[in-house]
Amino acid sequence: MSIDGETRLAGVLGWPVAHSRSPRLHNFWLERYGINGAYLPLPVRAEHFAEAVRGLVRLGFAGANVTVPHKEAAYALCDSADESARKAGAANTLVFTPTGEIHGSNTDGFGFIEALRAGAPAYDPAKGPAVVLGAGGSARAVVQALIAAGAPEIRLVNRTPERAERLAAALGGPIRRLAWEEAARALAGAALLVNTTLLGMKGQPPLALDLAALPRSAPVNDIVYVPLETPLLRAARARGHPAVDGLGMLLHQARAGFRAWFGRDPEVTDALRRHVAADLIAEMERG
Numbered sequence: 659m660s661i662d663g664e665t666r667l668a669g670v671l672g673w674p675v676a677h678s679r680s681p682r683l684h685n686f687w688l689e690r691y692g693i694n695g696a697y698l699p700l701p702v703r704a705e706h707f708a709e710a711v712r713g714l715v716r717l718g719f720a721g722a723n724v725t726v727p728h729k730e731a732a733y734a735l736c737d738s739a740d741e742s743a744r745k746a747g748a749a750n751t752l753v754f755t756p757t758g759e760i761h762g763s764n765t766d767g768f769g770f771i772e773a774l775r776a777g778a779p780a781y782d783p784a785k786g787p788a789v790v791l792g793a794g795g796s797a798r799a800v801v802q803a804l805i806a807a808g809a810p811e812i813r814l815v816n817r818t819p820e821r822a823e824r825l826a827a828a829l830g831g832p833i834r835r836l837a838w839e840e841a842a843r844a845l846a847g848a849a850l851l852v853n854t855t856l857l858g859m860k861g862q863p864p865l866a867l868d869l870a871a872l873p874r875s876a877p878v879n880d881i882v883y884v885p886l887e888t889p890l891l892r893a894a895r896a897r898g899h900p901a902v903d904g905l906g907m908l909l910h911q912a913r914a915g916f917r918a919w920f921g922r923d924p925e926v927t928d929a930l931r932r933h934v935a936a937d938l939i940a941e942m943e944r945g
């Protein structure tokens with residue numbers, strides 16, 4: 659990579675940000691397509707976030723991704739935002755216009771649905787109820803995407819009922835809220851199970867859920883990606899369910915930003931998957 663006066667710049671804003679896979683992913687695409695661009699990790703504390711974004715605009719950056727804990731603050735800063743960001747109340751992708759305006763979107767829902775289509779091609783969201791575990795930031799994007807894809811019912815199961823209530827009020831649509839204790843029963847007749855909780859993630863307890871009631875044709879999608887093979891996915895594979903890990907969502911959600919900043923719709927290939935998965939595996943091995 660050589661940097662010159664024409665190099666297009668983008669990056670990821672977060673605190674901390676060293677764990678983010680976005681630089682590895684976007685720089686893979688930049689190299690693959692021979693684009694004169696660079697994508698940087700941009701560690702910024704919450705109290706400096708607005709100032710830092712305005713600085714990037716002034717420095718001529720094309721835009722940025724935004725990760726924890728800045729997604730809501732990013733949305734608040736936007737001059738315009740698409741429906742995905744408005745409904746989530748959060749933006750993970752910022753595009754800076756030539757006149758210095760900030761446009762925000764939330765690409766997690768797109769990433770989720772594209773990864774699900776790729777990982778479980780026989781699944782049709784309109785075919786039956788989807789069970790979504792969790793009601794945090796990523797659940798908003800997942801539920802929104804499933805409603806848009808025509809899911810007739812979303813069974814939303816969360817430990818804290820008030821959070822599920824807020825999500826349902828914000829999104830509307832065919833959401834049925836269920837208590838955490840009802841998770842196993844909620845699987846009866848479902849066409850899809852998605853885990854958006856922290857359970858199963860490195861450093862968290864595994865998700866203990868009896869899958870017996872879930873029809874075998876229903877895909878199980880765990881959006882947790884460290885580790886890639888969670889105990890939930892292992893149990894799902896053992897029962898014969900199509901199993902979709904969280905890496906695809908991570909890769910597909912990045913496409914819109916790359917296209918906007920660098921002018922090319924990038925492909926999610928096996929080579930890219932291996933490149934990013936190697937980093938995730940190394941993180942698990944570090945313990």
Ligand SMILES: NC(=O)c1ccc[n+]([C@@H]2O[C@H](COP(=O)([O-])OP(=O)(O)OC[C@H]3O[C@@H](n4cnc5c(N)ncnc54)[C@H](OP(=O)(O)O)[C@@H]3O)[C@@H](O)[C@H]2O)c1
Binds near residue numbers: 791
């Ligand atoms: N693959 C991808 O591209 C992608 C994208 C975004 C996120 N993710 C992953 O998705 C996961 C969730 O992220 P997020 O941003 O949505 O987090 P978040 O906003 O903090 O939400 C966390 C959710 O987990 C639930 N939870 C946490 N501990 C629990 C426990 N012990 N028992 C039951 N429920 C528990 C919370 O329930 P309460 O409401 O009761 O606290 C909440 O619903 C993370 O592992 C993240 O890495 C993946």
